[in-house]
Amino acid sequence: MNIVVDGMGGDFAPKNVIEGVKLALAERKDITKLLLTGDEQTLKNAMQAAGLSDRRIEIVHASQVVDMHDPATAPLRQKKDSSITVAADLVKKGEAEAVFSAGHTGASVAATSVKWRMLKGVDRPGIASPVPAEHGLGLILDAGANVDAKPQHLVQYAVMGSVYLKHVIGVQSPKIGLMSVGEEDHKGTDFTREVFGLLKDAPVNFVGNIEGNDIFDKGIDVILCDGFTGNVVLKTCEGTAKIMFKWLKSEIKASPLRMLGALIAKNAFKSVKERGSYESYGGSPLLGVNGICIIGHGSSSALAVKNGIRVACESVSHRVNPHIEEELAKLGK
Amino acid sequence: MNIVVDGMGGDFAPKNVIEGVKLALAERKDITKLLLTGDEQTLKNAMQAAGLSDRRIEIVHASQVVDMHDPATAPLRQKKDSSITVAADLVKKGEAEAVFSAGHTGASVAATSVKWRMLKGVDRPGIASPVPAEHGLGLILDAGANVDAKPQHLVQYAVMGSVYLKHVIGVQSPKIGLMSVGEEDHKGTDFTREVFGLLKDAPVNFVGNIEGNDIFDKGIDVILCDGFTGNVVLKTCEGTAKIMFKWLKSEIKASPLRMLGALIAKNAFKSVKERGSYESYGGSPLLGVNGICIIGHGSSSALAVKNGIRVACESVSHRVNPHIEEELAKLGK
Numbered sequence: 123m124n125i126v127v128d129g130m131g132g133d134f135a136p137k138n139v140i141e142g143v144k145l146a147l148a149e150r151k152d153i154t155k156l157l158l159t160g161d162e163q164t165l166k167n168a169m170q171a172a173g174l175s176d177r178r179i180e181i182v183h184a185s186q187v188v189d190m191h192d193p194a195t196a197p198l199r200q201k202k203d204s205s206i207t208v209a210a211d212l213v214k215k216g217e218a219e220a221v222f223s224a225g226h227t228g229a230s231v232a233a234t235s236v237k238w239r240m241l242k243g244v245d246r247p248g249i250a251s252p253v254p255a256e257h258g259l260g261l262i263l264d265a266g267a268n269v270d271a272k273p274q275h276l277v278q279y280a281v282m283g284s285v286y287l288k289h290v291i292g293v294q295s296p297k298i299g300l301m302s303v304g305e306e307d308h309k310g311t312d313f314t315r316e317v318f319g320l321l322k323d324a325p326v327n328f329v330g331n332i333e334g335n336d337i338f339d340k341g342i343d344v345i346l347c348d349g350f351t352g353n354v355v356l357k358t359c360e361g362t363a364k365i366m367f368k369w370l371k372s373e374i375k376a377s378p379l380r381m382l383g384a385l386i387a388k389n390a391f392k393s394v395k396e397r398g399s400y401e402s403y404g405g406s407p408l409l410g411v412n413g414i415c416i417i418g419h420g421s422s423s424a425l426a427v428k429n430g431i432r433v434a435c436e437s438v439s440h441r442v443n444p445h446i447e448e449e450l451a452k453l454g455k
Numbered sequence: 456m457n458i459v460v461d462g463m464g465g466d467f468a469p470k471n472v473i474e475g476v477k478l479a480l481a482e483r484k485d486i487t488k489l490l491l492t493g494d495e496q497t498l499k500n501a502m503q504a505a506g507l508s509d510r511r512i513e514i515v516h517a518s519q520v521v522d523m524h525d526p527a528t529a530p531l532r533q534k535k536d537s538s539i540t541v542a543a544d545l546v547k548k549g550e551a552e553a554v555f556s557a558g559h560t561g562a563s564v565a566a567t568s569v570k571w572r573m574l575k576g577v578d579r580p581g582i583a584s585p586v587p588a589e590h591g592l593g594l595i596l597d598a599g600a601n602v603d604a605k606p607q608h609l610v611q612y613a614v615m616g617s618v619y620l621k622h623v624i625g626v627q628s629p630k631i632g633l634m635s636v637g638e639e640d641h642k643g644t645d646f647t648r649e650v651f652g653l654l655k656d657a658p659v660n661f662v663g664n665i666e667g668n669d670i671f672d673k674g675i676d677v678i679l680c681d682g683f684t685g686n687v688v689l690k691t692c693e694g695t696a697k698i699m700f701k702w703l704k705s706e707i708k709a710s711p712l713r714m715l716g717a718l719i720a721k722n723a724f725k726s727v728k729e730r731g732s733y734e735s736y737g738g739s740p741l742l743g744v745n746g747i748c749i750i751g752h753g754s755s756s757a758l759a760v761k762n763g764i765r766v767a768c769e770s771v772s773h774r775v776n777p778h779i780e781e782e783l784a785k786l787g788k
Contacts, residue, residue, distance in 0.1 A: 256698070266636055269636055269643065269644045270644050270645055301687060302683075303599055303602055303682070303683055303686040303687065310602065310683070311602045311603050311683050312603055314683075333686075333687070333690045333694075334686070334687045334688065334689065334690025334691035334692075334693070334694055335690040335691070335693045335694030335697065336694065337691065337694050337695075338694055338695070338697075338698040339694075339697075339698060339701070349636075350635075350636055350643070350644050350647075350684075351683075351684060351687060353636040353666075353667070354634060354636065354666070354667045354684060354687070354688060355667065355687060355688075355691050356667065357666045357667025357668040358667035358668070358670065358688050358691045358692060358695070359667075359691060359695045360667070360668045361666075361667055361668030361669065361670050361671055361672075362670075362671070362691070362692045362695035362696055362699075363695055363699060364668065364671075364672075365589070365671040365672060366695075366696060366699050366727065366731070368672070369726075369727045369730055369731075370723060370724075370727050373722075373723035373724075373726040373727055373730075374720060374723045376723070376726075377722075379719060379720075380719070380720040380722060380723045381720075382716075382719055382720075383715075383716045383717065383718065383719025383720025383721070383723075384716065384720045384723065385716065386712060386713070386715055386716025386719065387707060387712075387713040387714075387715075387716025387717045387720065388716070389706075389710075389713060390703060390706035390707045390709070390713045390716075390717065391703075391706075393702075393706040393709075394699065394702045394703050394706050397702055397706075398699070398702075
């Protein structure tokens, strides 16, 4: 298969992107061609620095880069020759089947949504952000593509999240939990109550309302929410984990004895950090667009880029989009 | 001053409540009378078990208890003789100035809102839940009293949160951050953008949009949000902290060496736990009602109850409600 990688996307591009591409190509023989978009000379230099030369790589020049201060619509207006615009166009022209980008999330959503349009039965795309739940992979869906969502959008997300987990990850009957402010059926806002009613009749394994403290240890596979709530939840998890490590560090530094103990137990801290890291997931699928787009964390490491490319390949090979259209056709029947 | 304590409120009532009352009475000479509501015999037995006898205590019998499965309206309908209903009535009759309850949050909100009504200039009450920020006390406001909020409600919350922090906690110019999905002014939903516009003209120190990962370490004093978002944020913080301690424990138990190290450094873990604990804050003020109501965590310990009663006393002595009405009168002028 052919995959496009946004060579300029991410806080540490192109270095980490190129290093991630190198790891991905070494691992995946199913990649026939890997198209890299971005400034040709910059990418060539980065490839040389990383010692990367692979005949499967083809650089497709793009003169611009969407940066964090640009509006989401930049790839469609001010920066039509940006690396993400050119990447989306390559899929549109049929030259590749999937895009990975660790760049501006909103720009990736806008470029792919507008250029590729939606799958049949989908009104809005949703970002499925992985969270390290106790039982395995959980998905916060939508994590921020669609902040002014309508109830039917969430029902479509529930179906898409189920299909993704079933066909790509191999979860038999993914549990869908609706983020709310109490577990009882009637708890929540007018919006969540409407979604609740629609989900009862949808072809998914809806387990009811969940709360913010149910994300990790209640066996929920899809944490369903509007894009505003999902984005706030995701960043709150990150912020809480970060502050706890910070406090732990400062408390340990408070005495030489504590420092000694922490040194002896240091692998435990390392394991917890790894367990909570996004690196092994690599990226968040943007579900609902008519093509495969995997969104990486802005600060993606080479390992995260490699895993993001893996998620792109798996989404293609497991035919997630045709399956989504099939399942959505059952809605409202 | 006279304070009412809901003797039956909380998962560990009346035991923890009575023990907390004992601690509070030992510490606070400014409490003239402490009214305890609930079943008279049950409370007498618990007082005896705790070795509590203080002439300032007066038991006011209430034959019912609102439990976690009751609807929020129970104190006003099915359980009109509940401990929280009787507590709210005592303030209404002028026999006490503040209520502390660790019982059903929605029931406390409903009982006090309906019986006391709102302060002048307030449309809806908001729960100000304390979070242990790096710089000191942060407040998530609203943490769940008003889940279908209107933009003007959030502006009132911003004013009330500022007044509380200024007059009760002593923060000179409390920083108000609006929970959104990006720091730029235009980021967010139609709802948050409308709130943003209103806040620019409000008599508060509005610092702009904040994100979920800004809660602890950006010096924000009031994390302003609608009650749905606030409740989800609060519980997500709790859930993330809980899972991290769980993972750390299981990773430490994975080897005897790690266990040894953790034993040596154990005070560091203890300090982090204490830093994140709600116990020292004691309770969340319900701002906007015409009286003082402090809502405790359902699983409040004796220490949390003691501190909740302290927060109630301080809200009375610093005259938070008259100050709120003064400040709100400036809105729209």
